[in-house]
Amino acid sequence: MHTEDLAPLLRQHPFLADLPEQHITTLIGCASNVHFAEGSQLLREGELADKFYLIRTGRVALEIDLSERGQLRIQTVGSGEVLGWSWLISPFRWHFTGVAVTDVRGVALDGKCLRLKSENDHDFGYEMLKRLAIVMERRLEATRLQIIDVYGSTPEVGL
Amino acid sequence: MIVQTETKLRLQTDPMVPVQTRITRLAWETDDTYSITLDMNDRNYAFRPGQFNMLYVFGVGEAAISISSDPSLSRSVTHTIHKVGSVTSALSHCKRSDVVGVRGPFGSGWPIDAALGRDVCIVAGGIGLAPLRPLLYSLFRKRKQFGRIVLLYGSRSPLDLLYRVELEDWGKRHNIEVLVTVDRGDPSWKGHIGVVTTLFSYIKIDPRATIAYVCGPETMMKFTLGTLTTIGLPGDQIYLSMERNMKCAVGYCGHCQYGPHFICKDGPVFALPRVKNLLDIKEL
Numbered sequence: 001m002h003t004e005d006l007a008p009l010l011r012q013h014p015f016l017a018d019l020p021e022q023h024i025t026t027l028i029g030c031a032s033n034v035h036f037a038e039g040s041q042l043l044r045e046g047e048l049a050d051k052f053y054l055i056r057t058g059r060v061a062l063e064i065d066l067s068e069r070g071q072l073r074i075q076t077v078g079s080g081e082v083l084g085w086s087w088l089i090s091p092f093r094w095h096f097t098g099v100a101v102t103d104v105r106g107v108a109l110d111g112k113c114l115r116l117k118s119e120n121d122h123d124f125g126y127e128m129l130k131r132l133a134i135v136m137e138r139r140l141e142a143t144r145l146q147i148i149d150v151y152g153s154t155p156e157v158g159l
Numbered sequence: 160m161i162v163q164t165e166t167k168l169r170l171q172t173d174p175m176v177p178v179q180t181r182i183t184r185l186a187w188e189t190d191d192t193y194s195i196t197l198d199m200n201d202r203n204y205a206f207r208p209g210q211f212n213m214l215y216v217f218g219v220g221e222a223a224i225s226i227s228s229d230p231s232l233s234r235s236v237t238h239t240i241h242k243v244g245s246v247t248s249a250l251s252h253c254k255r256s257d258v259v260g261v262r263g264p265f266g267s268g269w270p271i272d273a274a275l276g277r278d279v280c281i282v283a284g285g286i287g288l289a290p291l292r293p294l295l296y297s298l299f300r301k302r303k304q305f306g307r308i309v310l311l312y313g314s315r316s317p318l319d320l321l322y323r324v325e326l327e328d329w330g331k332r333h334n335i336e337v338l339v340t341v342d343r344g345d346p347s348w349k350g351h352i353g354v355v356t357t358l359f360s361y362i363k364i365d366p367r368a369t370i371a372y373v374c375g376p377e378t379m380m381k382f383t384l385g386t387l388t389t390i391g392l393p394g395d396q397i398y399l400s401m402e403r404n405m406k407c408a409v410g411y412c413g414h415c416q417y418g419p420h421f422i423c424k425d426g427p428v429f430a431l432p433r434v435k436n437l438l439d440i441k442e443l
Contacts (some may be wrong), residue, residue, distance in 0.1 A: 013261075059349075059351070061344070061346075061348075061349075061352060062352075064345070070345070070346075071345070071346050072343060072344075072345070073343065073345065073346065073348060073352050074343065074352060075352050075353055076352040076353060078342075078351070078360075078361060079361065080360065080361075081360065101349040102349065103360050123366040129346055142353050142354055142356070142357050145354040145356065145382060146342045146343075146353065146354055146412045148238075148378065149315065149342070150284060150313075150354055150355075150375075150376060150379035150381060150382065151284050151285035151313065151315050151319070151342070151375065151376055152285075152376060152378070
């Protein structure tokens with residue numbers, strides 16, 4: 001796929017909704033179209049976090065290794081969502097393993113490329129950070145809800 | 160546990176007197192949740208989706224249990240029960256042909272007519288799917304009278320999901336969107352992982368044309384109501400089912416008082432505006 005063909009894919013993704021056209025152009029230089037077959041790993045816990053993904057279709061499960069207890073799936077990221085922000089924060093290592101639980105199509109964005117472009121163009125960098133901050137806030141809230149066990153029921157009050 | 164043999168009793172006019180009813184089936188849905196079906200033949204028994212019965216295990220006690228079966232099946236009634244205390248534990252040890260006492264049905268039901276001609280969003284958490292199942296059956300029977308129907312269902316783990324076979328069937332046979340999520344999954348689970356509110360990211364709701372029915376533990380409902388409000392759904396288009404410690408089930412004893420309401424008599428289903436101001440009061 002030619003890089004200019006990536007522009008519609010970027011514009012259509014909810015993470016980049018209403019992003020100014022000059023920023024889309026900036027992003028294209030860091031973007032590539034990707035496809036992962038069911039079962040393949042997109043990222044591996046502890047390895048270098050050198051990119052992130054805009055998921056177009058499919059679902060990715062984030063797993064954490066609990067040693068003798070095996071792999072625990074703690075979250076899924078699906079169509080229209082963003083996978084990964086460790087590319088942004090030193091030491092740039094993945095905290096989880098990401099496995100495609102269905103066929104996944106998306107756009108990969110090179111982390112080093114984005115960091116460099118963000119340093120050179122602070123407007124672009126700030127726009128990306130604002131959007132990622134929203135994603136982080138939503139994930140943090142969802143994680144808090146998982147921790148408090150919202151499905152725990154009260155002792156025999158009926159219903 | 161004492162389970163009496165059945166004697167000839169008809170449905171009582173006194174709501175405080177339990178009717179002896181024979182168990183026809185007991186099946187485990189999960190490790191700690193089971194469905195128990197009672198023979199209501201010749202009882203002239205009918206209920207509305209969202210209502211509950213008081214089930215009495217003789218010699219042990221009584222508990223309020225929501226009805227989880229199809230309201231159109233008048234010969235039997237099913238309850239899906241989370242084993243959490245002495246009565247629900249005793250019930251779980253019952254066998255086919257054992258006899259339990261039944262009072263009911265009690266309480267308000269889900270207002271189905273409110274959704275006529277509109278889209279429906281049903282949000283269930285954990286055991287909360289049980290009182291919503293009769294609503295789903297009723298919607299299926301009049302499917303063409305409703306717009307889009309979405310069921311969002313969250314549970315702790317794949318092993319805690321209720322009615323797994325039916326969940327797949329509903330999506331295929333009744334033209335409804337079923338999205339299921341769990342808090343934790345093993346590598347064999349290929350569905351969503353995250354709390355039920357995260358499922359709203361994958362659907363689009365028209366807030367002007369949608370009626371929402373919500374049931375689950377209160378914490379889950381609190382966050383679901385927050386999300387529905389953020390989406391822009393007006394409060395009078397949201398219905399929820401509350402739970403409290405019900406004893407008499409007819410508004411005499413006051414055990415289930417909730418602000419100015421008795422859950423057993425005025426609820427358990429409420430339009431959100433009726434209870435909105437009460438939800439944030441601690442230990443009410």
